Amino acid sequence: MRVQVLFFAAARDAAGTDSLAIELSHGATIQDLKVALMNQTPRLSSISGSLLWAVNNQYQSLQHVLKDHDTVACFPPVSGG
Amino acid sequence: MRVQVLFFAAARDAAGTDSLAIELSHGATIQDLKVALMNQTPRLSSISGSLLWAVNNQYQSLQHVLKDHDTVACFPPVSGG
Amino acid sequence: MIQLVTDPIDYSAVTESVRSNDAGAVILFLGTVREFTRNEQTSWLEYEAYDEMAIASMAQLEAEARSRFPVKEVAIVHRKGRMDLGEISVAIAVSSPHRADAYEAGRWLIDTLKERVPIWKKEHYSDGREEWQHPGMTPVAGSDSSATPKLPAEKGEAR
Amino acid sequence: MIQLVTDPIDYSAVTESVRSNDAGAVILFLGTVREFTRNEQTSWLEYEAYDEMAIASMAQLEAEARSRFPVKEVAIVHRKGRMDLGEISVAIAVSSPHRADAYEAGRWLIDTLKERVPIWKKEHYSDGREEWQHPGMTPVAGSDSSATPKLPAEKGEAR
Numbered sequence: 001m002r003v004q005v006l007f008f009a010a011a012r013d014a015a016g017t018d019s020l021a022i023e024l025s026h027g028a029t030i031q032d033l034k035v036a037l038m039n040q041t042p043r044l045s046s047i048s049g050s051l052l053w054a055v056n057n058q059y060q061s062l063q064h065v066l067k068d069h070d071t072v073a074c075f076p077p078v079s080g081g
Numbered sequence: 082m083r084v085q086v087l088f089f090a091a092a093r094d095a096a097g098t099d100s101l102a103i104e105l106s107h108g109a110t111i112q113d114l115k116v117a118l119m120n121q122t123p124r125l126s127s128i129s130g131s132l133l134w135a136v137n138n139q140y141q142s143l144q145h146v147l148k149d150h151d152t153v154a155c156f157p158p159v160s161g162g
Numbered sequence: 163m164i165q166l167v168t169d170p171i172d173y174s175a176v177t178e179s180v181r182s183n184d185a186g187a188v189i190l191f192l193g194t195v196r197e198f199t200r201n202e203q204t205s206w207l208e209y210e211a212y213d214e215m216a217i218a219s220m221a222q223l224e225a226e227a228r229s230r231f232p233v234k235e236v237a238i239v240h241r242k243g244r245m246d247l248g249e250i251s252v253a254i255a256v257s258s259p260h261r262a263d264a265y266e267a268g269r270w271l272i273d274t275l276k277e278r279v280p281i282w283k284k285e286h287y288s289d290g291r292e293e294w295q296h297p298g299m300t301p302v303a304g305s306d307s308s309a310t311p312k313l314p315a316e317k318g319e320a321r
Numbered sequence: 322m323i324q325l326v327t328d329p330i331d332y333s334a335v336t337e338s339v340r341s342n343d344a345g346a347v348i349l350f351l352g353t354v355r356e357f358t359r360n361e362q363t364s365w366l367e368y369e370a371y372d373e374m375a376i377a378s379m380a381q382l383e384a385e386a387r388s389r390f391p392v393k394e395v396a397i398v399h400r401k402g403r404m405d406l407g408e409i410s411v412a413i414a415v416s417s418p419h420r421a422d423a424y425e426a427g428r429w430l431i432d433t434l435k436e437r438v439p440i441w442k443k444e445h446y447s448d449g450r451e452e453w454q455h456p457g458m459t460p461v462a463g464s465d466s467s468a469t470p471k472l473p474a475e476k477g478e479a480r
Contacts, residue, residue, distance in 0.1 A: 008371050009441035010453040050458040052473075054439070057374040059473055073371055073439070078473070079454035080368065080375075080399060080440025081352050081411050081431060089212050090282035091294040131299040133314075135280070138215040140314055154212055154280070159314075160295035161209065161216075161240060161281025162193050162252050162272060174333050177349070183406045186355035189348065189427075190336070196345035196418060247342045259355060261431060268348075269424050 001026055001068035003033065008075035011051060014043045015074075024066065030055075031062040033072060050076050082107055082149035084114065089156035092132060095124040096155075105147065111136075112143040114153060131157050163237035164220045166211055171239050176253045180235035185257035189268040193252040195245050203288040209242045209251060212280040216240065219279045223271055231267035233258045238271065240281060251283075278314040322396035323379045325370055330398050335412045339394035344416035348427040352411040354404050362447040368401045368410060371439040375399065378438045382430055390426035392417045397430065399440060410442075437473040 002023055007015040015037075022036055030053045038045050053060050054073040066072065083104055088096040096118075103117055111134045119126050134141050135154040147153065163179045177190050195207050224236040237255040245251055254271050258264035276297075283295045322338045336349050354366050383395040396414040404410055413430050417423035442454045 006371070008439065009369055009443070010455060010458075013453075047458060050455065054371075054374055057377040059437075073374060075371065075439060076441070076453070076455040077457050078435070078437065078439050079442040079456055080370070080438050081435040087212070089280065090210055090284070091296060091299075094294075128299060131296065135212075135215055138218040140278075154215060156212065156280060157282070157294070157296040158298050159276070159278065159280050160283040160297055161211070161279050162276040173336065177332065177351070181351075181353065181407060183354075183356040185353055188351040188353060190351075191420070191424075192336070192340075192347040192349075193420070194340065194344055194347060194416075195342075197342040248340060257353075261350070261352070265350075265424065265428050272420060 001028070001066070003066055003068075003070045003072050005033070005037065006071060006073045008073065010047060010076045011044065011074050014047055015041045016043070017041075026068075028066050029062060030060060030064050030066065030072065033066060034062065037074070047076060052077065082109070082147070084147055084149075084151045084153050086114070086118065087152065087154045089154065091128060091157045092125065092155050095128055096122045097124070098122075107149075109147050110143060111141060111145050111147065111153065114147060115143065118155070128157060133158065163239065164217060164224060165239040166213055166217055166220075167239060167241050168243045169241075171241050171250045171253045173250060173253045173255075176237045176239050176255045179237045180255040180257040182234045182257050184259060185234045185264075186259050187261035187264040188255060188257045189261075189264040191252075191254045191268050191272050192250050193272070195247050195249050195251060197247050199285075202285075204247065204285055205288045206247070206286045207245045207251070208284040208286065209240075209245065210282050210284070211240070211242045213242075215280050220275070223274055223278070226274075227256070227267050227271055230270065231256075231258065231263050232260075233263065233267045236267070236271070238275065240275075240279070242281065322398065323376060323383060324398045325372055325376055325379075326398060326400050327402045328400075330400050330409045330412045332409060332412045332414075335396045335398050335414045338396045339414045339416040341393045341416050343418060344393045344423075345418050346420035346423040347414060347416045348420075348423040350411075350413045350427050350431050351409050352431070354406050354408050354410060356406050358444075361444075363406065363444055364447045365406070365445045366404045366410070367443040367445065368399075368404065369441050369443070370399070370401045372401075374439050379434070382433055382438070385433075386415070386426050386430055389429065390415075390417065390422050391419075392422065392426045395426070395430070397434070399434075399438070401440065 234257045393416040
């Protein structure tokens with residue numbers, strides 16, 4: 001299956017792009033996506049411990065199971081206000 | 082000596098006037114003024130336990146000693162805001 | 163900005179007066195005329211002030227807020243006279259580098275203004291009654307009590 | 322009123338949107354661009370948002386504030402893009418019958434917005450440096466830690 005990953009702020013700078021399409025096997029979790037991303041964009045590793053993940057506008061943990069065509073947002077801690 | 086007393090809000094309604102000149106003996110306190118006022122304007126007695134006193138824009142206790150020509154404000158608890 | 167006014171309060175002007183490049187936070191408080199208090203319906207309010215002392219007292223609040231909290235600017239504007247439903251009776255604006263201080267200073271200012279500043283509110287109810295609002299006033303029927311209510315805390319006393 | 326805007330925030334419109342005859346208190350919070358943080362001098366800020374989620378998240382904040390506090394109306398407007406010193410990045414207005422609730426709700430809204438809403442601030446310092454602000458971000462030099470930071474609290478979790 002295939003998910004679209006959106007990067008924001010320092011995560012976008014580290015990824016060098018604002019989005020990537022990633023192929024994953026059926027039943028993959030955000031943790032699996034994270035491992036795939038770190039292989040593909042090694043500079044993300046330096047902030048990997050701080051990244052937050054959201055699917056369909058909701059924060060999700062690394063255990064969250066992804067579905068085909070999900071849009072996953074990947075970003076560092078927020079600093080609005 | 083002589084002091085000018087200003088009344089506000091429910092105290093003015095009870096006194097029936099917004100100011101009174103009161104004669105007091107030298108060394109009189111606000112307590113002495115209060116006794117003189119209650120004799121002169123008996124309707125003030127009904128709220129006498131709640132009245133606040135200010136001299137020269139500062140709250141003062143009943144023990145405060147008055148001076149000739151002082152302006153004393155007499156009013157109930159405030160309710161601005 | 164310390165003012166006692168009769169015209170409607172321009173809260174944008176109050177807010178602008180405290181904005182600063184040194185502040186990261188501005189808090190504005192507006193007191194507005196509420197229609198219902200418990201089951202009583204207000205038609206309009208009337209505020210009376212002891213003008214001279216009210217202005218001195220508000221200026222003292224500003225000075226005290228500056229000594230208690232790391233605020234940049236303070237503005238306090240109270241209106242007097244007749245006010246209809248929804249109108250603004252008081253506006254207090256505070257700016258501070260950080261929001262926690264702005265919130266605390268703003269809260270302290272309105273709480274303390276309500277305890278100290280010589281302004282009184284008279285409710286005019288929809289049934290025609292009118293009534294001065296005097297928090298904590300205890301009429302002493304027929305007796306000239308020599309008790310005196312606790313004086314509003316002045317500068318330097320306990321918080 | 323829930324908005325993510327690029328033009329300057331009209332805080333009077335934000336405030337007017339929450340005024341009500343049922344409210345006795347209105348609190349407006351403005352976040353503004355501060356020049357100095359410790360010894361660092363800011364020239365300007367840039368805010369980036371994940372628009373779709375930021376708007377959904379602010380709408381959820383309003384819903385949650387209404388369930389937690391007896392508020393009448395809530396308005397949250399955040400700006401994105403470049404902001405100069407003194408400009409307003411966020412405006413939050415709350416109205417409530419009583420001031421204590423308005424203060425608490427307003428404070429909760431800005432505190433929670435800063436934890437949850439996907440918006441990021443980049444500092445542009447006077448010495449030419451630029452730096453994303455990421456509270457609590459701990460770069461893990463050279464190691465792909467599988468740890469994940471605590472998720473921002475969602476609706477229904479501990480206060």
